[in-house]
Amino acid sequence: MRLIKKNIGVVVLSVGIAGVACAGAPNVIVIMADDLGYNDLGCYGCKDIPTPHLDKLAGEGVRFTSGYVTWPMCGPSRAGFLTGKHQSKFGYYENVSAPFDPNQGLPKIETIASLLQKQGYTTGGVGKWHMGTTDDQHPNAMGFDDWFGFLGGGLMYFPLDHPSYNGRFTPIKRPLSMKYMQHTLPVIHNREPVEWDQYLTRELTDAGIRFLEKNADKPFFLFMSYNAPHLDLEAPEETIAKFPADQMTKVPGVKPAARSIYGAMVYEMDAGIGQLLAKLDALGLAENTVVWFLSDNGGMKRTSDNRPLNGAKGSAYEGGLRVPMFVKWPGKTPSGKVLDAPVTSLDITATSVAMAGGDPIAEGLHGKDIRPYMTQQSTEAPHDVLYWHTARSIAPVGVIREGDFKLIIGMKGKLELYNLKDDLGETKNIAASYPEKAQAMKARWLEWDKDKQPPLWTGGKNIQYADYDWLKDSQHYKAADIKKGNE
Template identity: 60%
Template sequence: MIKNLVGFILLSAIFLSLIGSSCAKNTKLSIPPNVVVIMADDLGYADVGYNGCKDIPTPHIDKLAESGAIFSSGYVSGPMCGPSRAGFITGRIQSSFGWYGNPGAPLDERQGLPATVKTVASYMQEQGYVTGGVGKWHMGTAPHQHPNKMGYDHWYGFLSGGHLYFPMDHPSYNGKYTATPKPWGMRDMHHTMPMIHNDEPIEWDQYLTHELTDLGVTFIEKHKDKPFFLFMSYNAPHEYMEAPEETMALFSPEDMTHIPGVKPDIRSIYAAMTYEFDKGVGALTETLQRLNLAENTIVWFLSDNGGMKRTSDNRPLRGAKWSSYEGGLRVPFVVSWPGHIEPGTVLDAPVTTLDIGATSVALAGGNLSKTNLDGADITPYFTGQSKDAPHEELFWRIGRNYKEQSGVLRVGDYKLIVQKEKVQLFNLKEDLAETNDLSQSQPERAQQMLGRWKELDQYSLPPSWENLPKGDGNKDEYQYKDYEWLKGSPHYRGNEK
């Protein structure tokens, strides 16, 4: 009861323009549209052609942008992988269920999504959709956190927060991952989880981005005759920095754009990874065309957070992944729906990844007033039925330390950053790069927004888990489990010696 009340208060207080006006303008479609969400991992704001990238060709992403609408102020719900994806997957502000950082030990059953949290995919199932996910899960690996228990009819990929880009026996690894270390490092644990389809391990023998694309294409082909919801959860171009040799040969370090803090040799590998990811976007959209599904499929494209400092170009934005500045939260964000969205549309009002879930459920025929989703149905906005901004204000709780008040509030053109009771205030319309702090020259506005942020932050719950203290992360109990889907991997408990 309390949980539902908190969800209702967040819904009404944080997004004042939600649901009511949007649903009234939206007629129920005779055939509900398919939904495909393509999410990159750590892709920089300026690392796509339509945002001015010169050293990495992204023709398929650019074509998607040209065919639909670009959200110039498209935001994620958190500046790092775990919180951002938790927000998207649930359609809720993740602090409302106590999610703040990344799950550290992937086999620690205490970490990840609480069993009580409902996902967007679950709501889509209720509307008769076949639901599928491909790639990175990162929501926990305990039985109650398995994607099949969280609304996904099919999950192809891995349940951890990252993965090697080649099979563990690939010659380039020189056997590093085939002999089980004692103990496993937590990073290596994430990256060596098995590839699975639901509870069954998958054999694969190609570059991971290619494999994930093939699995996504297969899902579309298999379920083309029924409304489907597909989350393409790529891990590219997230580290490790790996790409096929023939693709890396296309990107010489000497040809890379100079970006402060980014080494040309690292940038060249990142470019190859992004190029392969873009090819995957092309394969998915071409499949929709081939099967005559394009006009009845909404395709969303975005990154899960800002690009990393050492790999990406987030300019003209300030900051990068992990940051409360725009470079951590504002991402490449596109929606395409042929016949419904005017090609080449650019929309400047702020939207968030939470809106994808609410919009999908509404278009599927769901009643948003009977959900606890925190986003808005923004269909009228991107189809041109309404010019009204979907949100009057947006709230973020940011930071891995719950005791430390930190976050963001955006109201109109103004953005407040809260860090340990200190604030910064920016006018994003006049100062997108966040170089001119207005908190001293406009103290009244700053204090008013701080008061509002604190008011909304009252509904942030304590952490649903604590990461393992240093020194505890190598305990054997977090190295192995007896889950069926782990069979054949170095983390299956039966392999212990």
């Protein structure tokens, strides 16, 4: 079997000629959870899932109560963060559903990784990609010198031959649903498949630690893109045992058994992040490393606690778009500060580029350099207005937040207006009471939405096989001549 061992050194694949990092430029780590609920960390009020390492990180930096992503599901949200641009402006409206459909995924575009490469950074990514699988969409071709992870939208949390699966995936029965096409792709290091033999969250943490060890003597950017706590609900039995179902917080719509396993998944992710942060300390890197944390969208209805917000993953309400978000910049961000002004994942990209010595405005990024706000050199809110295009097409459906007011523009022009200061749970639609305000905000959103682009793709073919080298020896591989029926 053509596999490489997981304890290999980091292979740097040069993409273009890197610049030289500006003196004093900090290392940057962005840690992204997948489908984490707003209220599922201790620092946001969670009572049933201990998250001591993330709570400590938030307590040593600044925590945002109005941290937003650009879409309420993972694909477009991640496309927004990775490019630093509103994804509707380049036609990215839905998840990659069929990973081997070459029409789906990112177009040729700069990413946070390629922008930091230009500033002399070594760039690494670990975990979930979900931005397409063609050679041009591979992370190595999109600015990541080093990538360890998987290219689909999720992955089973144990190797496919794990006893708990009872032979379900070995061999895989054809045809696979689109979900399990995503969740059974191989783990790869750059363009080679690797062996792995432990719980996925632990595997990804180990890969992140290896990247830190190999790049401790140079400016680096690391994107830790955890799969947890995305479905399927899986965790080591000994960890699940720490979360008895009858002792979990009662969350409307969430079964206690599901909450138990979900709690174990969040706990494992927090433990892994603790190991990463400890490695930063051990390597003497902590004082010159900025660490961001966020979720890619709101938590799922079946597993998460998004209270006091309304809605969940997939929703244009706050529970779909507002996420846990905080940052520690040692010596710069005040410890334990809670900031209420709205910020977005696009700001993480723009700020990181600015920290590295780049110019986010010249690069055409849509976020803002929020260093003055996050360090509290300025208390002025970074944004007076925020926009979202939330349709899975070019339909005029979206959200605008202007100060404390939020307008949801629904199908057929339905308007919902909320005052988030007075009604964070979005329980009372006040559009009829403030018709002029609602119409003015709608007009402002429509003006912003004018330059949206046609969809990069519509629909998708559930292609079962591909001939990428990194798929060889997996059950998804077939050479081109075989796929065409020339067996």
